[in-house]
Amino acid sequence: xxxxxxxxxxxxxxxxxxxxxxxxxxxxxxxxxxxxxxxxxxxxxxxxxxxxxxxxxxxxxxxxxxxxxxxxxxxxxxxxxxxxxxxxxxxxxxxxxxxxxxxxxxxxxxxxxxxxxxxxxxxxxxxxxxxxxxxxxxxxxxxxxxxxxxxxxxxxxxxxxxxxxxxxxxxxxxxxxxxxxxxxxxxxxxxxxxxxxxxxxxxxxxxxxxxxxxxxxxxxxxxxxxxxxxxxxxxxxxxxxxxxxxxxxxxxxxxxxxxxxxxxxxxxxxxxxxxxxxxxxxxxxxxxxxxxxxxxxxxxxxxxxxxxxxxxxxxxxxxxxxxxxxxxxxxxxxxxxxxxxxxxxxxxxxxxxxxxxxxxxxxxxxxxxxxxxxxxxxxxxxxxxxxxxxxxx
Numbered sequence: 264x265x266x267x268x269x270x271x272x273x274x275x276x277x278x279x280x281x282x283x284x285x286x287x288x289x290x291x292x293x294x295x296x297x298x299x300x301x302x303x304x305x306x307x308x309x310x311x312x313x314x315x316x317x318x319x320x321x322x323x324x325x326x327x328x329x330x331x332x333x334x335x336x337x338x339x340x341x342x343x344x345x346x347x348x349x350x351x352x353x354x355x356x357x358x359x360x361x362x363x364x365x366x367x368x369x370x371x372x373x374x375x376x377x378x379x380x381x382x383x384x385x386x387x388x389x390x391x392x393x394x395x396x397x398x399x400x401x402x403x404x405x406x407x408x409x410x411x412x413x414x415x416x417x418x419x420x421x422x423x424x425x426x427x428x429x430x431x432x433x434x435x436x437x438x439x440x441x442x443x444x445x446x447x448x449x450x451x452x453x454x455x456x457x458x459x460x461x462x463x464x465x466x467x468x469x470x471x472x473x474x475x476x477x478x479x480x481x482x483x484x485x486x487x488x489x490x491x492x493x494x495x496x497x498x499x500x501x502x503x504x505x506x507x508x509x510x511x512x513x514x515x516x517x518x519x520x521x522x523x524x525x526x527x528x529x530x531x532x533x534x535x536x537x538x539x540x541x542x543x544x545x546x547x548x549x550x551x552x553x554x555x556x557x558x559x560x561x562x563x564x565x566x567x568x569x570x571x572x573x574x575x576x577x578x579x580x581x582x583x584x585x586x587x588x589x590x591x592x593x594x595x596x597x598x599x600x601x602x603x604x605x606x607x608x609x610x611x612x613x614x615x616x617x618x619x620x621x622x623x624x625x626x627x628x629x630x631x632x633x634x635x636x637x638x639x640x641x642x643x644x645x646x647x648x649x650x651x652x653x654x655x656x
Contacts, residue, residue: 265306266376266377266379266380267379267380267381267383267384269299269303269306269380270377270380270381270384270632270635271380271384271387272296272299273296273299273300273303273628273631273632274384274437274440274441274628274629274631274632275384275388275427275428275437275441275628275632276295276296276628277292277409277428277429277433277437277628278407278408278409278425278426278427278428278429279408279409279427280292280295280296281409281429282408282409283295291347291351292351292626293350293351293354293355293626296628297354297358300358300362300631304361304365307365307369307373311369311372311373311376312372313365313368313369313372313373314368314369315365315368316364316368318364319361319364319365319368322360322364323357323360323361326353326356326357326360326598327357330353330357333353333588333591334346334349334353336591337349337546337548337549337588340545340546340548341545341546341547341548341549341551342548343548343551344548344549344550344551345549345550345551345574346549348549348550348574349549349550351626352549352625352626355625355626355630356595356598356599356625358631358634359599359602359630359631359634360598360602360634362631362634362635362638363602363603363634363635363637363638363641364638365638366634366635366636366637366638366639366642367638367639367641367642367645368642369642370638370639370642370643370645370646371642371646373635373639374448374639374642374643377444377448377635377639378444378445378448378449381441381444381445381448381632382444382445382448382449382456384441384444385438385441385442385444385445385456385459385460386456386459387427388426388427388428388434388437388438388441388463389438389441389459389460389462389463390459391408391426391427392424392425392426392427392434392438392463392466392467393462393463393466394406395407395424395425395426395466396424396466396467399424405424406424407424407425407426407427407428408425408426408427408428409425409428409429410425423467423468423469424466424467425467426463426467431467431468431469431472432469432470432471432472432621432622433622433627433629434463434467434469434472435464435467435469435470435471435472435473435475436471436472436614436618436622436627436629437628437629438460438463438464438467438472439472439475439476439479439614439629440614440629440632440633440636441460441632442456442457442460442479443479443610443611443614443632443633443636444632444635444636446479446483446610447608447636447639447640448639453483457480457483460476461476461480464476470621471617471618471621471622474617475613475614475617478610478613479610482610527578528577528578528579528621531576531577531578531579531623532577532578532579532582534556534557534558534577535556535576535577535579535582535583535586536582537556537557538552538555538556538586539582539585539586541555542555542586542589543585543589543590544589544590545589546585546586546587546588546589546590546591546592547586547587548587549587549588550574550587551587552576552583552586552587553574553575553576555586556576575623576623577623578621578622578623579619579620579621579623580596580618580619580620580622580623580624580625581596581619581620583623583624584596584625596619599615599619599625600612600615600616600619602634602637603615603633603634603637605637605640605641607640607644608637608640611633611636611637611640614633615630615633618630
């Protein structure tokens with residue numbers, strides 16, 4: 264239970280944390296998460312005797328030097344910048360790298376305890392998403408743990424729930440990460456987790472969730488040995504038609520450019536491209552994006568009040584990195600993607616790429632869970648190679 268609670272807070276507490284931020288007015292997501300991660304790692308070192316490799320130490324040291332160098336570079340080029348936010352980003356990426364290597368090096372120890380915790384978490388977040396949707400449908404009361412105060416989008420989101428998460432798209436990322444966690448640790452017991460996952464994705468109405476669910480299910484159907492290829496393709500086609508039916512209204516709104524969330528992503532991409540063209544290769548400096556961005560009030564008036572959303576950038580992380588960090592933003596993106604690369608399990612890489620292209624921030628708790636999953640995957644491959652069953656990739 265300790266491990267389930269620890270991983271729930273590390274990877275799935277964004278709804279709680281943003282509620283606490285509103286209550287305490289102490290901003291900084293990592294302020295609430297980083298201490299838990301360090302405490303949990305300390306607990307693992309003391310009670311499970313996990314080891315830290317020399318390569319992990321060198322990697323962390325190299326990233327520390329890189330972060331310090333970029334900090335001074337920002338200071339001398341941009342002058343004033345959002346230093347607290349910058350530190351949060353660097354701590355986030357550093358912890359992602361740390362978790363991946365710890366789970367790779369300590370595969371035998373950490374796999375069983377992670378498997379037990381992630382299964383419990385998967386059912387909890389799926390159940391709450393469904394319960395919140397049922398309450399919303401019956402009583403028109405949203406019991407989602409955190410309800411974003413965005414008036415222009417409130418009507419659009421009136422029939423959607425985010426469950427335990429900050430918003431429906433974040434729920435989509437969270438559900439994808441918990442599902443992949445179950446898939447990689449319990450690949451032969453997937454029926455109930457799969458049903459729970461599809462139901463939760465359907466009730467949240469998250470477009471990113473639909474994309475990821477389609478990738479996951481298609482992959483599983485095509486690689487399974489049950490039934491001939493035509494039967495599996497027929498099943499996949501039927502499932503695709505079902506998903507199209509469930510999401511038909513959302514898909515129609517997206518194609519007709521009536522969906523505010525999709526329009527924000529498209530419009531923010533144009534704004535980000537203009538900022539990059541003006542500031543590359545130096546960048547704006549972290550937190551200075553809006554000093555250079557031009558948000559057309561005729562377009563954004565019905566989408567988002569920029570005067571209130573003072574730290575809003577674009578909804579594509581890679582564009583935000585390049586806009587604010589310049590050429591170093593490209594390097595940060597490469598570091599992030601390479602950490603999640605696996606030839607043996609490309610579903611993790613697909614999930615990260617979808618997140619990078621549909622969310623504007625790296626401070627996404629699902630990245631921590633995916634970091635543990637890719638670490639376990641690399642640890643498994645390394646053990647197989649040591650036992651003569653293949654070569655690590």
